[in-house]
Amino acid sequence: MSSEGMKITLRMWRQKNKSAPGKFVEYKLSGVSEDSSFLEMIDILNEMLVHKGEEPVVFDHDCREGICGMCSMTINGVPHGPERKTTVCQLHMRKFKDGDVITIEPWRSKSFPIIRDLIVDRGAFDRIIQAGGFISARTGGTQDANAILISKPVADYAMDAAACIGCGACVAACKNASAMLFVAAKASQLNSLPQGKPEKDRRVLAMVKQMDAEGFGNCTNFGECQAACPKGITLDHIAQLNRDYLVAGVKKTLGLLK
Amino acid sequence: MNLNSNIPEGPLAQKWQSHKAHIKLVNPANRRKYKVIVIGSGLAGASASATLAELGYNVSCFCYQDSPRRAHSIAAQGGINAAKNYQNDGDSVYRLFYDTIKGGDFRAREANVYRLAEVSGNIIDQMVAQGVPFARDYGGLLDNRSFGGAQVSRTFYARGQTGQQLLLGAYSQMSKQIGLGKIKMHNRHEMLDVVLVKDAEGVPHAKGVIVRNLLTGEVEKHSADAVLICSGGYGNAFYLSTNAQGCSVTAAFRAYKRGAGFANPCYTQIHPTCIPVHGTQQSKLTLMSESLRNDGRVWAPKNKDTAAKIRAKQMKATDVPETDRDYYLERKYPSFGNLAPRDISSRAAKEACDDGRGVAPGSGNGVYLDFAESIGRLGESSIAERYGNLFEMYERITGENAYKTPMMIFPAVHYTMGGLWVDYNLMSNVPGLFVLGEANFSDHGANRLGASALMQGLADGYFVIPYTLGNYLAQVGAGAPALDNPAFAEAEASVKAFNDKIMSVQGDESARDLHIRLGHILWEKCGMARSKESLTQALAEIPALREEFWKRVRVPGDSKDLNIELERAGRVADFLEFAEVMVRDALQREESCGGHFRVEHQYPDGEAKRDDENFAFVGVWEYQGENKAPTLEKEPLKYEEVKFATRSYK
Numbered sequence: 001m002s003s004e005g006m007k008i009t010l011r012m013w014r015q016k017n018k019s020a021p022g023k024f025v026e027y028k029l030s031g032v033s034e035d036s037s038f039l040e041m042i043d044i045l046n047e048m049l050v051h052k053g054e055e056p057v058v059f060d061h062d063c064r065e066g067i068c069g070m071c072s073m074t075i076n077g078v079p080h081g082p083e084r085k086t087t088v089c090q091l092h093m094r095k096f097k098d099g100d101v102i103t104i105e106p107w108r109s110k111s112f113p114i115i116r117d118l119i120v121d122r123g124a125f126d127r128i129i130q131a132g133g134f135i136s137a138r139t140g141g142t143q144d145a146n147a148i149l150i151s152k153p154v155a156d157y158a159m160d161a162a163a164c165i166g167c168g169a170c171v172a173a174c175k176n177a178s179a180m181l182f183v184a185a186k187a188s189q190l191n192s193l194p195q196g197k198p199e200k201d202r203r204v205l206a207m208v209k210q211m212d213a214e215g216f217g218n219c220t221n222f223g224e225c226q227a228a229c230p231k232g233i234t235l236d237h238i239a240q241l242n243r244d245y246l247v248a249g250v251k252k253t254l255g256l257l258k
Numbered sequence: 259m260n261l262n263s264n265i266p267e268g269p270l271a272q273k274w275q276s277h278k279a280h281i282k283l284v285n286p287a288n289r290r291k292y293k294v295i296v297i298g299s300g301l302a303g304a305s306a307s308a309t310l311a312e313l314g315y316n317v318s319c320f321c322y323q324d325s326p327r328r329a330h331s332i333a334a335q336g337g338i339n340a341a342k343n344y345q346n347d348g349d350s351v352y353r354l355f356y357d358t359i360k361g362g363d364f365r366a367r368e369a370n371v372y373r374l375a376e377v378s379g380n381i382i383d384q385m386v387a388q389g390v391p392f393a394r395d396y397g398g399l400l401d402n403r404s405f406g407g408a409q410v411s412r413t414f415y416a417r418g419q420t421g422q423q424l425l426l427g428a429y430s431q432m433s434k435q436i437g438l439g440k441i442k443m444h445n446r447h448e449m450l451d452v453v454l455v456k457d458a459e460g461v462p463h464a465k466g467v468i469v470r471n472l473l474t475g476e477v478e479k480h481s482a483d484a485v486l487i488c489s490g491g492y493g494n495a496f497y498l499s500t501n502a503q504g505c506s507v508t509a510a511f512r513a514y515k516r517g518a519g520f521a522n523p524c525y526t527q528i529h530p531t532c533i534p535v536h537g538t539q540q541s542k543l544t545l546m547s548e549s550l551r552n553d554g555r556v557w558a559p560k561n562k563d564t565a566a567k568i569r570a571k572q573m574k575a576t577d578v579p580e581t582d583r584d585y586y587l588e589r590k591y592p593s594f595g596n597l598a599p600r601d602i603s604s605r606a607a608k609e610a611c612d613d614g615r616g617v618a619p620g621s622g623n624g625v626y627l628d629f630a631e632s633i634g635r636l637g638e639s640s641i642a643e644r645y646g647n648l649f650e651m652y653e654r655i656t657g658e659n660a661y662k663t664p665m666m667i668f669p670a671v672h673y674t675m676g677g678l679w680v681d682y683n684l685m686s687n688v689p690g691l692f693v694l695g696e697a698n699f700s701d702h703g704a705n706r707l708g709a710s711a712l713m714q715g716l717a718d719g720y721f722v723i724p725y726t727l728g729n730y731l732a733q734v735g736a737g738a739p740a741l742d743n744p745a746f747a748e749a750e751a752s753v754k755a756f757n758d759k760i761m762s763v764q765g766d767e768s769a770r771d772l773h774i775r776l777g778h779i780l781w782e783k784c785g786m787a788r789s790k791e792s793l794t795q796a797l798a799e800i801p802a803l804r805e806e807f808w809k810r811v812r813v814p815g816d817s818k819d820l821n822i823e824l825e826r827a828g829r830v831a832d833f834l835e836f837a838e839v840m841v842r843d844a845l846q847r848e849e850s851c852g853g854h855f856r857v858e859h860q861y862p863d864g865e866a867k868r869d870d871e872n873f874a875f876v877g878v879w880e881y882q883g884e885n886k887a888p889t890l891e892k893e894p895l896k897y898e899e900v901k902f903a904t905r906s907y908k
Contacts, residue, residue: 032539033536033537033539035536035537035539036536036537036539036540037541037655039541040539040540040541041539043539043541043770044539047768047770047771049814050768050770050812050813050814050823051766051768051812053764053812053814054814055814055815055823056814056822056823058820058822060324061503062323062328062330062502062503062504063328063330063332063333063502063503064502064503064541064542064544065333065500065542065544065545065651066651066654067332067333067419067421067422068323068327068328068329068330068332068333068502069327069328070323070324070328083654085650086654090651090654090655091654092654092655092657094657115473115820116820119324121324122324122325123324123325123445125325126325126326126327126433126436126443126445129327129429129430129433130433130434130436130437131437133430133433134388134389134430134431134433134434135387135388135389135430136434137384137387137388137389137431138312139305139308139309139312139384139431139720139721139724140380140384140721142380142383142384142386142387143383143387144383145342145382145383145385145386145392145400146342146344146399146400148386149397149398149399150391150394150398151394151396151397151398152394152395152396152398155391155392155393155394155398156391158389158391159391159393159416159417159423162390162391162416162423162426163419163422165422166325166327189389189391190389193389193391195386195387195388195389196389
């Protein structure tokens with residue numbers, strides 16, 4: 001890195017609120033360290049704007065270590081940017097070149113309405129979990145943790161699914177804006193564990209029903225979600241969700257679910 | 259201030275059982291008449307909300323993020339302690355209790371810590387029942403790893419994402435109750451004041467909060483029968499820390515300004531294994547889990563010239579011969595080695611760097627965490643299985659492959675043991691105001707052991723507050739005050755006036771710039787090593803900076819709208835006031851203990867020198883009004899079971 005740092009041109013999406021029209025605004029930055037994270041680069045822009053008395057670019061972010069799932073932006077057309085299995089906050093400027101022009105937009109989906117600039121309302125994800133993304137386990141009165149034996153492959157499979165951070169990149173990447181990868185990850189984690197089996201059928205029916213009610217599109221197996229997922233959640237979980245949903249649907253039709 | 263700890267009578271091991279058997283209960287049919295406000299949705303807030311809603315109380319929970327699932331408990335990597343003794347290695351409730359008291363350098367309250375150890379096993383049972391995928395062996399039993407400050411393996415883990423899995427477990431339980439309508443969730447709301455309403459005898463009780471809707475800027479009033487603050491720690495006072503960007507002292511500090519005592523603010527934990535600072539554009543520091551010290555060896559070059567060559571990039575770590583490596587933790591603390599507690603490991607790293615043996619380019623502030631020996635012994639795939647995600651994270655941030663070259667690490671602000679003062683029931687000195695998790699002071703003394711924060715957050719939320727809150731509510735009776743009570747109007751006006759005051763400055767500095775400068779003062783003068791001289795300087799510099807803030811801060815936009823700079827400025831304003839309380843506390847504590855190291859008080863070998871005769875107390879600060887020095891009150895620490903001992907890990 002030269003001592004002056006990198007020069008970067010940003011084409012940044014600015015939008016006052018859900019109903020106001022949005023547009024790209026160009027900003028030029030210099031002196032960006034290649035060791036800075038992508039969000040630190042936007043911090044530099046915001047500091048510049050604040051010093052000029054202009055309103056900073058609003059974006060969601062919190063932990064800045066790739067785990068809270070709050071950061072959410074599409075960089076040059078790719079949710080979370082060019083580095084595989086990496087959230088925006090963990091993307092570093094050394095992945096870009098001096099002089100690059102970078103286009104930054106919010107997640108685009110009808111079910112994630114834009115609030116301002118780069119932040120969207122992902123409440124739909126919370127409502128899907130509220131519908132059935134849990135195991136009913138009242139506090140107290142549970143058995144000893146080692147009384148439930150879970151073989152390592154099953155525990156590992158559940159953990160692979162449980163790694164989902166609920167960021168919504170899967171929806172942003174999908175041309176149908178489908179939330180299947182998100183729903184499948186949670187359903188798969190809970191359905192594969194012995195503790196989650198008693199509510200399995202109810203769970204998948206309730207979660208899928210809520211997913212549809214939120215207006216997410218259908219899954220047509222393009223796999224863009226898997227490519228965009230910062231935690232490497234795979235399509236296998238969607239396949240399992242489809243199987244579990246089919247079984248639950250048949251049971252419901254036959255009147256076996258009360 | 260009433261600092262009665264309300265510790266139950268009886269032998270230590272029976273206090274909690276006996277307390278639970280004798281405190282008052284609220285009839286199930288009456289619980290729906292009560293409303294409880296919970297501030298924060300991390301492990302403490304989420305577990306408390308879920309459990310209280312299950313019991314039948316009406317809960318309103320507030321978080322500043324877009325969803326309760328984002329709370330920073332999610333970032334805890336390594337694990338959660340519990341005295342299960344699944345490894346048959348001699349663990350017990352008593353041993354976990356003793357390790358925690360000793361780890362906290364004999365500055366924690368005995369009865370609280372014992373209860374924490376006692377309920378630790380229930381937490382694991384509960385989380386497994388919720389579907390948390392803890393690591394297991396091929397036989398299907400739960401696996402454990404070791405953490406600092408313990409000689410048993412009692413840490414349960416879910417890869418390097420234990421905090422995430424526990425938080426999502428608590429979040430799922432909370433979500434169920436939101437779906438059932440028992441919890442009303444208020445995302446993107448920040449608490450800016452607590453409202454006190456006097457009872458018939460004129461005693462003020464916490465009966466509500468003032469919050470700001472971060473999307474609309476609207477200031478809202480909410481009333482309840484009790485308020486639970488679960489808002490985490492104040493590590494971001496230092497600007498650079500491992501905390502999330504939005505973590506702040508604001509909720510706790512505004513409660514302090516309403517009369518809640520702030521206990522032991524000088525106890526801050528500097529975590530030994532974080533990625534070193536890279537430059538001035540940095541916004542946060544990233545922790546590398548303590549669990550890495552199970553297999554990584556910490557070292558610095560013995561020779562200063564070698565270190566200088568590495569700093570100048572003329573030599574690589576892998577080229578340093580064994581004979582020129584100082585595995586200083588193994589050398590100084592042979593019985594705990596690389597698993598020495600955090601405060602001790604951090605100071606040892608600072609010592610090596612201060613000695614000119616640091617290896618980070620530029621500042622020199624860095625030492626090595628080396629996996630070459632364990633990769634040789636176990637193979638790269640075993641190490642990848644255990645810590646793969648951490649190695650990936652390290653590579654993303656630094657661009658270096660830690661399988662081939664040692665990680666470079668340096669201590670960073672991580673956790674704060676101090677917090678609002680609470681009694682045995684987790685109630686502050688303000689009746690009806692409860693404080694849970696990192697936001698309170700009670701369990702970790704002057705230093706927290708690794709994997710104990712998750713344990714405390716969940717213990718407080720799942721297994722303590724359901725009992726102790728009921729005891730309070732049963733005594734005061736149901737009936738949240740009406741919002742037209744003048745106390746609400748007064749608090750609302752004070753919040754609006756504070757925000758308007760910030761907006762009116764329109765100076766030439768950003769809140770971030772001023773925060774960075776506060777961070778420098780605290781890190782240099784109230785950081786890993788403190789002296790009377792440095793603290794006295796800080797005590798002069800902080801008010802000056804605060805004055806500058808109120809003359810120079812610039813916040814664009816409108817307070818009655820989404821305004822991220824106003825949010826930031828409000829938090830920085832609180833940090834600027836709070837920092838002074840922290841420094842005053844560090845100044846009055848003329849001893850070294852845990853995370854508080856006063857250079858004047860050390861043994862010739864550099865170990866911390868405690869003064870049990872004069873400082874075995876909790877230092878509790880009481881607000882006295884704007885621009886007035888707070889006053890200190892003391893809760894003496896009485897040990898019935900444990901005897902004070904020099905804390906040795908040699």
